[in-house]
Amino acid sequence: MSADDTEQERLKSALWYHVGKLVDDACLDLNVNATPQFIGSLTELAWVQFDNIAKDLENFAKHANRSTVSTADVLLLARKNPDLHGLLQKVVDDEAAERAAKAAGKSRR
Amino acid sequence: MPPKHPSKANEEVPSHRNDEPKKIQEEERKVKIPPELIAKLVKNFLEDEGTKVSGAAIKTVGEYMHLFLTEAVYRAVSDRRDGDPWAKTTNSGLMLEVEDLEKIAPQLLLDF
Structure with a gap:
């Protein structure tokens, strides 16, 4: 082996x-x-x-033309299943909001 | 099989198993595949060495696989309980067998 x-x-x-x-x-x-x-x-x-x-x-x-896989690519996986797409979109949105909140918190400090 | 939204009824199953607000459920979801393992598995199957994967993408793939696996169990149970995975039927000692997975696998793979 x-x-x-x-x-x-x-x-x-x-x-x-x-x-x-x-x-x-x-x-x-x-x-x-x-x-x-x-x-x-x-x-x-x-x-x-x-x-x-x-x-x-x-x-x-x-x-x-990217060498990094992004969330947009993952959402494409679910292109044929609107329900799955919706659930994944929510995760992506939550993640983006979390990052934005973190960034805002940092810049305030 | 309804062609347009084949999994509509089932898709909602994992995330709405009771009436609690969604937020609380997500925090309660302790069992999940660690992102580190997801990242390793995805990278394991990439063909080009130069391809990278963003952290947010890994997290989303994690959710995707979580839904995939949970959906497999719910569909298998649903199949054995005539369409209602929560049915309080006499078969509470239900054992999921490989045959149950075999039955739901084709449609599951089409939906994911």
Whole structure:
């Protein structure tokens, strides 16, 4: 096993752990349980999804002649799903407002 | 399947699970994938070494994946409970299996 493979395995394990925690949290709300196989499969699904969106994001940024992926690129991911777009737009707006507030606080001091 | 807003009913599910104001819910959301891991995963899959990712973008991707994963669970439960994930039915000892994920995966991937 090469060093790169080991790194991939480590990343996937980390993702697995956090997917597990997230699923448990959601299951608690719904009064259900998830089998370890369910969590493992969902991790695999998320892993592939990360692969897809990372490459999409990179290409969106390149298309806009940028070398840095911005929030505009992430919003493009959700272009086909208006509801998802709305939820992500809210996160972007909140983040921007937070930054603006921080900047204002700094300049006052 | 309704073509235009395929996930309208389900999309609202993770963020409106009860009537508390949204603000409080967001603060209460302790379980989330750490941004550091999101950043590592995204960078792991980038093809060009020179591509960078802004911090705000990482945060948004984190929310995206959070919704993706939560949605997967809610849809799987919803499927087993005939469309209502909160149904107080007799199957409270419901176990989510790989087959449940298999059923909802195609539409989930189309919606994300």
